[in-house]
Amino acid sequence: MPGDRPSPLDGVDPEELARFQAGIRRRHAPEQILEELRACAARVGRSPTMREFAADPQTTVHPQTVIEHFGTWNRAKRRAGLVPRRFATREELLGLLRDLGEQLGRAPTARDLDERRGRLPSKSLYGHMFGSLGNALREAGFDVPLGSDRLERAIGQGVALSRQLGRLPRFADWAEARRADASLYTEWQVYRMFESRRGAWSTFQFLIAKRLEAAGETLSTDGRLGRA
Template sequence: MARPRRRHPAVAGIDEAALAEFRAGIRRRYTDEQILEQLRASAERLGRSPTMREFAADSEADVHPQTVIEHFGTWNAAKRAAGLTPRRFISREELLEQLQRLGEELGRTPTARDLDANRRRVASKSLIWHTFGSLSAALREAGFDVPIGDEKLERAVAQGAVLARQLGRLPRMADWKTARRDDRSMLSEWQVYRLVDIDVGPWAAFQFLVRERLREEGVTVNPDGSL
């Protein structure tokens, strides 16, 4: 199991209230009207309503697209306020950029829950699924490490062996749920449960696989599951 991400001491020591005040000050660098003027000017240079990528690539625009979103909530809301017609369709590349940007902010692979929590800044799950076939496929194309099939189970077994060493026994579903709160890279306990393709006692079957892995590593596992 991966260790929780450790922050640099300088980052960990930032005062949250001071940071919030700083961010508010940064946002005040531009008025809403100044941002709208830049959007209109960019559209005039391009000859069409700009996408986020096109606006970011416009050398004459000195506002970052994320600043636009912070002021207006969404990219399309800003374009409407500027009198520009939002494009009805978002490109595949823009969807991937949104996922990559969200992953950078979170410091991990985004989940479906993250998409719901950031609906004002990220496309809907349904649009992503319609475009890529699944969220996992979209995340893989965006460059995230998203295991599939047997690879998922192999990773879960390896994580289960690490967790068992920490607990001193084979992990129960409740143990897994608790561990995942600190390590979001882990599958949920129900995802692990469904990975084990057996009709009766899937979690016990998973514990068996973890036991076999531990034995391969030279660890003695007692009949009651203790190490």
């Protein structure tokens, strides 16, 4: 009867099958597969899903081949230095921040994450997991001041830059100084400390001026130091 026909799998020798599968896997070196994952991530701008990887016309490996080599899709992405988009653990996310901080020599910023899209998680994922990127950085061991502490530090940076420039810093001055000194807050971080409201930068300049005056400095009406 048709139902009694032997299955083509019935006579398969498991050891012979394993040798055949191993030979198939050797046709794609693990590092080649990992490089294809990284290249695909760079093209799509994020850690790719299996569907995105399969749809990428420049990939030469099928997602199933990736899984056969590494066990799971997410394990392969971790080996490639990519973070699984939905299954990253808190400790993995914190570890990536610590690694990036070690590379940069400072606490990472949202801009640092944006510049590494596809290789690192987005700031929105950190916000979802930890409440904010700042919370994640603090949990990872970085010195990230809260609220008034951040503003206090920014004012101190503004005082130092004012003395260097001989006047209160303008927005463009700060941007240029930040490019030379990554320890400074970015101009936009300072701006957002005042909730990005109208007059935010002049309010910041006012606070710097008051701090300079308290230290015995004199300022002219146009913000230059050393003039009455």
